[in-house]
Amino acid sequence: MRLPGKAALVTGGGRGIGRAIALAFAAEGADVAVAARSVAQLEAVAAECRALGRHAVPVPLDVTDAAAWRRAVDAVLAELGRIDILVNNAGGGIFRWIVDMAPEEFDQVVALNLRSVFLGMHTVAPHLIERGSGRIVNVSSMAAYGGGPEYCAYSAAKAGVNLLTEVMARELKAAGRPGVTCNAICPGPVASELRSSHFPDEDPASIMQPSEVAKVAVFLSSDEASGISGAALNVRHY
Numbered sequence: 001m002r003l004p005g006k007a008a009l010v011t012g013g014g015r016g017i018g019r020a021i022a023l024a025f026a027a028e029g030a031d032v033a034v035a036a037r038s039v040a041q042l043e044a045v046a047a048e049c050r051a052l053g054r055h056a057v058p059v060p061l062d063v064t065d066a067a068a069w070r071r072a073v074d075a076v077l078a079e080l081g082r083i084d085i086l087v088n089n090a091g092g093g094i095f096r097w098i099v100d101m102a103p104e105e106f107d108q109v110v111a112l113n114l115r116s117v118f119l120g121m122h123t124v125a126p127h128l129i130e131r132g133s134g135r136i137v138n139v140s141s142m143a144a145y146g147g148g149p150e151y152c153a154y155s156a157a158k159a160g161v162n163l164l165t166e167v168m169a170r171e172l173k174a175a176g177r178p179g180v181t182c183n184a185i186c187p188g189p190v191a192s193e194l195r196s197s198h199f200p201d202e203d204p205a206s207i208m209q210p211s212e213v214a215k216v217a218v219f220l221s222s223d224e225a226s227g228i229s230g231a232a233l234n235v236r237h238y
């Protein structure tokens with residue numbers, strides 16, 4: 001096992017990529033807190049993690065809400081005793097041309113994909129810094145590198161996630177905490193509800209599966225990746 005005895009908080013853990021990361025972490029020996037808004041999905045994933053022999057808790061959280069982050073992290077610390085790994089995975093999009101995108105919709109997408117990552121690191125990083133060890137993994141996207149039509153808010157937000165990742169990594173080093181690392185994963189198309197809602201005619205079997213992304217999250221969270229911080233790993237299958 002590559003994460004024995006670790007405790008992880010995975011946002012967006014109720015389905016898709018986050019669920020796959022939670023299950024992979026549990027299979028590698030980690031206790032897991034799964035956070036999102038749909039409590040029934042969280043409870044189902046927590047039950048799957050428990051079936052793998054781990055402690056697992058569902059944590060209701062809207063990642064755009066700063067006060068909710070504080071409550072969620074306090075709940076995880078009370079339940080699991082500590083947090084070793086934070087995975088900022090929750091995300092999603094509203095895809096429209098710039099001329100059709102309402103300003104409120106743009107703000108909503110940036111809050112969900114970018115501000116949420118700031119809030120997660122702002123709330124959890126002090127705990128990791130105090131302990132001198134830990135991992136932060138931010139789920140970005142290949143969309144961070146290119147701005148196609150309809151991707152104005154999503155691409156801009158994910159590009160921001162990559163930059164926030166670098167800033168966090170450099171601040172951790174400047175704070176004398178090389179044992180805490182921060183990296184991003186930039187997946188290409190992955191079979192999930194988010195993908196199928198935007199591309200309903202695509203065969204999910206023809207693109208990457210969430211479990212492939214989860215393997216990279218396990219690697220970045222493991223001791224093997226202790227020397228990597230500030231990286232954005234592109235994960236795709238052409």
Ligand SMILES: NC(=O)c1ccc[n+]([C@@H]2O[C@H](COP(=O)([O-])OP(=O)(O)OC[C@H]3O[C@@H](n4cnc5c(N)ncnc54)[C@H](OP(=O)(O)O)[C@@H]3O)[C@@H](O)[C@H]2O)c1
Binds near residue numbers: 016018
């Ligand atoms: N699928 C792809 O092709 C792809 C490619 C590149 C990057 N990504 C990124 O991968 C991440 C996971 O996406 P996915 O494809 O697995 O999507 P998904 O299947 O739609 O899952 C998204 C998860 O995020 C949660 N979430 C959404 N809004 C939230 C909020 N305000 N607060 C808390 N949780 C929230 C959802 O739960 P609730 O709705 O219940 O809250 C759900 O658990 C996202 O950051 C996405 O941008 C996906």
